[in-house]
Amino acid sequence: MNRRRNNTAVAKLQDALLRFYREQGRDLPWRRTRDPYAIWVSEVMLQQTRVETAVPRFAGFLRRFPSVRALASARERAVCEAWAGLGYYRRARNLYRAARLMVQELAGRMPGDEAALRRLPGIGAYTAAAVASIAFGERTAAVDGNVVRVLARVFALPGRASAPGLVRTVRAQAQLLVDCGQPGDVNQALMDVGATVCRREAPLCPSCPLGRWCRARREGNPTAYPGRKAKLARPILRIAFAWCQRGPALLLERRPLEGLWPGLWELPSASGPRAKHELGRRLGQAAGPRLARVAHELTHRHVVASVYRATTARRPGQKWWRDPLAAPLSSLARKAIVAVTGDSDR
DNA sequence: CAATCGTGGCT
DNA sequence: TAGCCAAGATT
Secondary structure (H helix, E strand, O other): OOOOOOOOOOHHHHHHHHHHHHHHHHOOHHHOOOOOOHHHHHHOOOOOHHHHHHHHHHHHHHHHOHHHHHHHHOOHHHHHOOOEEEEEEEEHHHHHHHHHHHHHHHHHOOOOOOOHHHOOOOOOHHHHHHHHHHHHHOOOOOOHHHHHHHHHOOOOOEEOOHHHHHHHHHHHHHHHHHHOHHHHHHHHHHHHHHHOOOOOOOOOOOOOOHHOOOOOHHHOOOHHHEEEEOOOOOOEEEEEEEEEEEEOOOEEEOOOOOOOOOOOOEEEEEOOOOHHHHHHHHHOOOOOOEEEEEEOOOOOOOEEEEEEOOOOOOOOOOEEEHHHHHHOOOHHHHHHHHHHHOOOOO
C-alpha cells in the first residue's frame, strides 16, 4: 500500500476534489496570484457576495491599492469609494483598519498564520482559514456556506445550515480533507463543487466528483440537506368564488383598498370555513355546482378557493367584464378564472 | 441566538 | 412579483 496516500475514504475524496479542481476549477483572477494581500482582498470581497459581482471589481481595487502599505496610507473615504457597488461597507472600513494595524505593528506585512489573521478586524473564522490555507499553505479548513452544503449532503448530516452543531461536524470532516499537501486547493475545490455542481437548488449530481460517495444522493434527496428552517404551519384560508356569467361577460368585484390584494379585482367572494354557505347569503341564493378548485400559496396562508356557478344582479362595487382576464386581477382570481375557462392566454 | 449590514440575481 | 439569498463578521 502506498505510504504517502493510504487507501482510505478521505484519500479518495481528496483525490476526487483535487482532480476536479485541476480539470474543472474556475479560472478566477485571484487564483492567478500568490500575493497574500491580493488573496485577502478577494476573500473579503467574497463575503456574502457572488463571485460574478466581485470579479469585475477585483483588479481595479488592487490597481488603486496594490499593497498593504498603499491601502494603509489611503483615506478611508477613498477605500469606500473603491468599494462602491459591493455593499457591506463595513468590510471596506475593516480592511482599511487591518491594513493600518499591519503597518503599525507588523512592518506592513500580512500575518502568516490563521490565529494571527483571525485577530484582525473583518477577518472571521472563514476568512482566516481561507487566507491561511490559500496564501500560506496552512492545513486548515475554510468552511463557508458552500462547504457546509456539500459536506452536509455527502455525509447526510442533520441540522440547519446555521446550526452550530452542523457547522462543527462539517469543520471536523473538512479538516480531515485539507490535511494534505494542497490544503488551499482542497478548500477551493469544495467551494467550486458547491458553487457549480452541488448547488442549493437543482444540484447536478451526475456530474459531481463526490457523487460516488454522497449519502444524500444515494438517498435521492440531496436538496433536503442542509435542513431548512421549519416553515411554520400555515393556516388554511377557504374562499368561495361566484361565477356569474351573462353572455360573454363575467361579474367581477373590486377588493377593498386595505388588506389582501388591495384594490384588485376578483370574482364575488366569501371566505371562512363555511365559505360556500356565506357566499350564498351574500348572493341571496344558494351557490350552484362547483366549477373548479384552485390552491394558492401566500407567505402566511395556504389558500383553497372553489368557484361555484351562480346567477345574480350587479351590485355596487361590481362590474361586468367582457374580457375578465384583462382586468387587474389578483393572482388567485386569475388562477381561478383560468381554471374554469381553461384559457391561459395573457 | 438573532439582528444588522448592501447589492444583484433568481424564482 | 416580491421575497429569498449569496466565498460572513460583528455586536
